[in-house]
Amino acid sequence: MTRTSPCLSKVFRFGRPGSGTVWTSLHIIVMAATAMLMSVSASPPEDPIRCTSTGCTITNSYGAFPDRSTCKAGAAAFPTSEEELVWVVGNATKSRRKMKVATHSSHSIPKLVCPDGEDGLLVSTKYMKRIVRVDRQGMRMSVEGGVTLRQLIEEAAKAGMALPYAPYWWGVTVGGMLGTGAHGSSLWGKGSALHDYVEAMRIVSPGRPGDGYAKIRTLDVNRNSTRAEMDAVKVSLGVLGVISQVTLKLQPLFKRSLTYSVKGDSSLGEQATTFGNQHEFADIMWYPSQRKAVYRIDDRVTLNAVGNGLYDFTPFRSTPSLTLALVRSTEELQESLNDADGKCNSAKLVSSSLETIAYGLTNNGIIFTGYPVIGYHNKLQSSGTCLDSSRDGLITACPWDPRVKGEFFYQTTFSVGLSIVKNFIKDIQQLIALKPKALCGVELYNGILMRYVTASSAYLGKEEDAIDFDITYYKSKDPLSPRLYEDVLEEIEQMALFKYNALPHWGKNRNLAFDGAIKKYKKAQEFFKVKEVYDPLGLFSSEWTDQVLGLKEGVSIVRDGCALEGLCICSQDAHCAPKKGYYCRPGKVYKEARVCTRINSKTR
Numbered sequence: 001m002t003r004t005s006p007c008l009s010k011v012f013r014f015g016r017p018g019s020g021t022v023w024t025s026l027h028i029i030v031m032a033a034t035a036m037l038m039s040v041s042a043s044p045p046e047d048p049i050r051c052t053s054t055g056c057t058i059t060n061s062y063g064a065f066p067d068r069s070t071c072k073a074g075a076a077a078f079p080t081s082e083e084e085l086v087w088v089v090g091n092a093t094k095s096r097r098k099m100k101v102a103t104h105s106s107h108s109i110p111k112l113v114c115p116d117g118e119d120g121l122l123v124s125t126k127y128m129k130r131i132v133r134v135d136r137q138g139m140r141m142s143v144e145g146g147v148t149l150r151q152l153i154e155e156a157a158k159a160g161m162a163l164p165y166a167p168y169w170w171g172v173t174v175g176g177m178l179g180t181g182a183h184g185s186s187l188w189g190k191g192s193a194l195h196d197y198v199e200a201m202r203i204v205s206p207g208r209p210g211d212g213y214a215k216i217r218t219l220d221v222n223r224n225s226t227r228a229e230m231d232a233v234k235v236s237l238g239v240l241g242v243i244s245q246v247t248l249k250l251q252p253l254f255k256r257s258l259t260y261s262v263k264g265d266s267s268l269g270e271q272a273t274t275f276g277n278q279h280e281f282a283d284i285m286w287y288p289s290q291r292k293a294v295y296r297i298d299d300r301v302t303l304n305a306v307g308n309g310l311y312d313f314t315p316f317r318s319t320p321s322l323t324l325a326l327v328r329s330t331e332e333l334q335e336s337l338n339d340a341d342g343k344c345n346s347a348k349l350v351s352s353s354l355e356t357i358a359y360g361l362t363n364n365g366i367i368f369t370g371y372p373v374i375g376y377h378n379k380l381q382s383s384g385t386c387l388d389s390s391r392d393g394l395i396t397a398c399p400w401d402p403r404v405k406g407e408f409f410y411q412t413t414f415s416v417g418l419s420i421v422k423n424f425i426k427d428i429q430q431l432i433a434l435k436p437k438a439l440c441g442v443e444l445y446n447g448i449l450m451r452y453v454t455a456s457s458a459y460l461g462k463e464e465d466a467i468d469f470d471i472t473y474y475k476s477k478d479p480l481s482p483r484l485y486e487d488v489l490e491e492i493e494q495m496a497l498f499k500y501n502a503l504p505h506w507g508k509n510r511n512l513a514f515d516g517a518i519k520k521y522k523k524a525q526e527f528f529k530v531k532e533v534y535d536p537l538g539l540f541s542s543e544w545t546d547q548v549l550g551l552k553e554g555v556s557i558v559r560d561g562c563a564l565e566g567l568c569i570c571s572q573d574a575h576c577a578p579k580k581g582y583y584c585r586p587g588k589v590y591k592e593a594r595v596c597t598r599i600n601s602k603t604r
């Protein structure tokens with residue numbers, strides 16, 4: 001999308017110590033008197049920020065936060081350079097205005113982009129997407145914070161370089177990935193998290209009057225004096241300021257050879273523990289109700305290996321709106337009829353179709369002729385062609401685009417330490433033995449994605465090598481509507497978080513996952529020390545980030561029906577949906593869990 005936001009091109013006078021007085025042309029909307037004329041017919045994702053004459057709202061790319069609240073702001077700024085960014089942060093700091101960083105399409109599920117109150121300032125990095133420096137000799141690239149993963153991968157490849165590990169969805173930005181600790185899958189090298197490849201970064205935070213109310217800090221891993229700060233800024237939930245520039249350590253571009261291998265899941269616990277050490281890009285898609293697992297056998301090969309493979313992951317392609325509506329209606333119907341068999345049949349169909357078309361892999365960019373698929377890393381590591389949906393009036397869109405009737409889901413994502421993951425998997429298998437159809441609903445969203453992540457020096461990074469479990473499942477449009485087998489999903493969620501001490505993914509999850517999460521981080525106090533220095537007034541903090549960081553109570557919201565939405569763990573039937581037959585009961589394998597269980601009136 002090009003500029004859909006009315007940017008009042010203004011010239012502001014701005015003084016900064018050291019640089020004298022500079023003039024900067026700033027694209028910014030300030031409570032835009034100009035109403036925003038957003039074309040509703042464009043099919044690429046929409047800017048999550050909308051402004052009218054009375055203020056702005058922001059949402060995420062799924063159109064809903066976990067508590068379904070609306071997030072308001074007084075204004076939005078769209079700086080196009082670090083200089084403009086400094087001006088924006090300084091001006092807001094001067095009047096002690098709350099700020100939050102937003103990105104071009106805002107993929108975090110929790111409310112990390114919401115400033116407190118209604119008159120905060122959204123600082124979008126949408127136009128800060130320049131490649132600043134390409135250093136082939138040093139195998140480094142410096143980019144602005146708003147650069148997307150896709151851009152990063154493409155630009156690096158043009159220079160013969162590769163970012164070895166990255167998330168699989170390329171719509172995220174460098175600043176957003178660092179903010180939330182995003183990662184790919186690997187136990188090799190420095191592991192799969194983007195933040196462990198950061199060599200240097202620049203961050204703009206509130207400053208003192210003498211600094212023009214904004215301060216740019218330059219951090220470098222090779223400088224001892226900033227190493228501790230780096231460990232805070234690398235994964236910061238956006239509370240330390242705006243990351244304006246990042247220098248990443250890359251590698252010479254290489255090729256990979258990928259084979260998906262489908263197996264029964266009876267020995268998954270043992271396999272999962274060792275598989276990540278056997279293959280550099282290993283991951284596992286697990287279909288617990290179908291009792292099978294798809295192992296990604298994926299390794300580096302020499303550059304002269306023959307193949308020009310391409311991974312255009314099918315669920316991330318633009319999809320006809322009619323198809324999306326049909327799939328969603330079927331799912332809604334199955335939910336309303338408690339049709340578990342229907343869901344299991346649909347799940348088998350979906351997973352066998354994906355298996356047949358190799359999940360969107362082709363050997364040459366056109367057709368899939370068989371494994372292994374060999375190709376350049378940059379063509380296999382990440383995808384998301386629905387970002388290119390043509391402006392076809394929403395005839396096609398990303399499957400979760402809130403403007404069409406399509407996917408609407410929860411994402412529960414956490415990492416379980418590699419040393420205990422076997423037992424966690426066995427517990428889930430025990431639960432499935434009791435309720436065999438319970439996870440067919442998850443299989444409709446391609447099962448549980450298991451990715452390898454490594455311990456990091458980042459204060460809010462992973463504490464140990466682990467497997468990250470990504471679980472996507474049906475969310476009703478009605479917050480008070482229970483889901484089929486929601487007790488099993490709630491039990492798995494609580495079992496992971498409390499029995500196995502799992503760490504929640506900062507950019508995903510429902511409220512309950514963050515309750516007490518900060519206590520699992522040994523270096524949290526070190527993080528707070530840096531926060532105190534960078535933003536003593538907490539202008540980049542919000543009630544939500546304070547709650548997530550354990551600085552304020554209230555991350556769980558207790559009210560009727562709260563457990564249905566993951567806003568709380570039920571302690572009374574009213575937290576579930578007693579009128580619809582769902583009562584708060586103990587878990588079946590993890591007895592300490594409290595979950596919303598459907599009880600037939602006959603058996604009650």
Ligand SMILES: *[C@@H]1O[C@H](CO)[C@@H](O)[C@H](O)[C@H]1NC(C)=O
Pocket residue numbers: 028030091092095097
């Ligand atoms: C600077 O900050 C003041 C106070 O928050 C605000 O009224 C004004 O619109 C801001 N100017 C710009 C260009 O953001």
Ligand SMILES: *[C@@H]1O[C@H](CO)[C@@H](O)[C@H](O)[C@H]1NC(C)=O
Pocket residue numbers: 224
């Ligand atoms: C940096 O820190 C390391 C370990 O703390 C130390 O060995 C090294 O001498 C330091 N380097 C400089 C330049 O201070």
